[in-house]
Amino acid sequence: MQGGIPEAYAGLAQSGFAGWGQSSVVTRALHVAEAVWRAANDSSCPVRIAAGAVALAESR
Numbered sequence: 001m002q003g004g005i006p007e008a009y010a011g012l013a014q015s016g017f018a019g020w021g022q023s024s025v026v027t028r029a030l031h032v033a034e035a036v037w038r039a040a041n042d043s044s045c046p047v048r049i050a051a052g053a054v055a056l057a058e059s060r
Contacts (some may be wrong), residue, residue: 032051
């Protein structure tokens, strides 16, 4: 993405990408499929659903 981020947003982008790829925990397609299934079948489901261990950790 070199050169693709305007200078005004460089700091924000750098903080957003910091640590990206350093986690050993990965959200798998199955995690997303389970969240989609829940959204489609559970009327008490919230509008936003965390999918996978990474999302669950970040939502806390």
